[in-house]
Amino acid sequence: MIKIKNKFLIYFRNFLLNTFTERKIPYSAQIEITLRCNANCRFCCIPMIPEELKQKEMTTNQIKYIIDQVAEFGIVSLSFTGGEPTLREDLPELIKYAGINKNLITGLATNGYHLPNLLKNNLLKGLHYILLSLDFPFAKQHDKIRGISVFDKVLESIKLANKKNIKVIISTNVMRSNIKLLPNICNLAENFNCAIEMYPCENIIRTYNGNKFQAENVNELIPNLHLWASFITFLQKKYKNVITDKYSIKIIEGGGFGGDPKKQDIMRCHVAEAYLFVRHDGTISFPCKIHPIINFNALTNSLESIFNSKEVKMIMNRHDGFKFCEGCRLGCAISSSLTAKWPTIFEKYIRNFLRGNL
Numbered sequence: 001m002i003k004i005k006n007k008f009l010i011y012f013r014n015f016l017l018n019t020f021t022e023r024k025i026p027y028s029a030q031i032e033i034t035l036r037c038n039a040n041c042r043f044c045c046i047p048m049i050p051e052e053l054k055q056k057e058m059t060t061n062q063i064k065y066i067i068d069q070v071a072e073f074g075i076v077s078l079s080f081t082g083g084e085p086t087l088r089e090d091l092p093e094l095i096k097y098a099g100i101n102k103n104l105i106t107g108l109a110t111n112g113y114h115l116p117n118l119l120k121n122n123l124l125k126g127l128h129y130i131l132l133s134l135d136f137p138f139a140k141q142h143d144k145i146r147g148i149s150v151f152d153k154v155l156e157s158i159k160l161a162n163k164k165n166i167k168v169i170i171s172t173n174v175m176r177s178n179i180k181l182l183p184n185i186c187n188l189a190e191n192f193n194c195a196i197e198m199y200p201c202e203n204i205i206r207t208y209n210g211n212k213f214q215a216e217n218v219n220e221l222i223p224n225l226h227l228w229a230s231f232i233t234f235l236q237k238k239y240k241n242v243i244t245d246k247y248s249i250k251i252i253e254g255g256g257f258g259g260d261p262k263k264q265d266i267m268r269c270h271v272a273e274a275y276l277f278v279r280h281d282g283t284i285s286f287p288c289k290i291h292p293i294i295n296f297n298a299l300t301n302s303l304e305s306i307f308n309s310k311e312v313k314m315i316m317n318r319h320d321g322f323k324f325c326e327g328c329r330l331g332c333a334i335s336s337s338l339t340a341k342w343p344t345i346f347e348k349y350i351r352n353f354l355r356g357n358l
Helices: 002-020 060-073 091-101 115-120 139-146 151-163 179-191 225-238 246-253 303-307 310-318 331-340 342-354
Strands: 028-032 077-081 105-110 129-133 167-174 195-200 206-208 211-213 275-278 283-287 292-297
Touching: 002 331, 028 060, 028 331, 060 091, 060 303, 077 091, 091 105, 115 151, 129 151, 139 151, 151 167, 167 179, 179 195, 179 225, 195 225, 195 246, 195 331, 225 246, 246 331, 246 342, 275 283, 275 331, 283 310, 292 310, 331 342
Parallel strands: 028 077, 028 275, 077 105, 105 129, 129 167, 167 195
Antiparallel strands: 206 211, 283 292
16 A cells, blocks of 8 residues: 555656656556467457567566666556567566566556466566456357457456455457447456456557558457447446446547547547557557557667657647547557546546555
């Protein structure tokens, strides 16, 4: 609890700096430590990325160097993602370094396949929360959409994490095929003492070296957004563990970010200033990982110099004013943008913290 309070004070300092000065410090950071993955999810573009690109991973020491900079820059929290981050043998070392040595609030986004072994062997010291994928309340359907037999391992992971006081947030990718099963998934999450976040499926296109990669036929999976919004609004009222907030619902149902005229007047995108994403090879892209206008090498440039460069500030000031921002509703962009305004901070983070969801 003391650590959380101290981190809130740092967050408040960052909020004041970002709001009232020209100095910018992101609130959260995420390192994509690998693009390798043991699953083959129908909606994911990573299986489409050539193996030669996936092999350009940072070394353990290079990732630690990034972690050092994250801590020195004053960022509050850091999560590890992929690909599937548990495929890296040095993951326990990296989590311990971030969570214990550098005193960061540390998270892990994973499909859960390798989690039981890591948790049983007490190899995740320093980890505070796990963002765990679960799309169906039944093994057959979940394993089919993920292309790997992992459902039972997800449930086992939740039980083990609960014993070790590691918070689990279930991440459900809402599709046409599972939208009517969301109450069942929320009930499962509640029974297992988990918070749950439910964003609609997205057609994510990843760009590397000017080449674009995307999964096939993703649009067939995307649910009706008005139906999604109705379901989530209903579930919010029934289940206290649902952390998908009313602002996210309104932004997505209203057409997402961007637009001329603006599609919605709730919030503009703040992802460029609020969220730091480091690719597996040490690259940072602005305004975001999906639409890179300008790239920096975080291994040769300090994070503070990157964020406070003239080029990056110009991008930050445009928010979602770029043509490619039209209709964007990426969950990472929305969640990170919610950290930039007090009403959304309270709704998304403070309220859920008080409810024990975060």
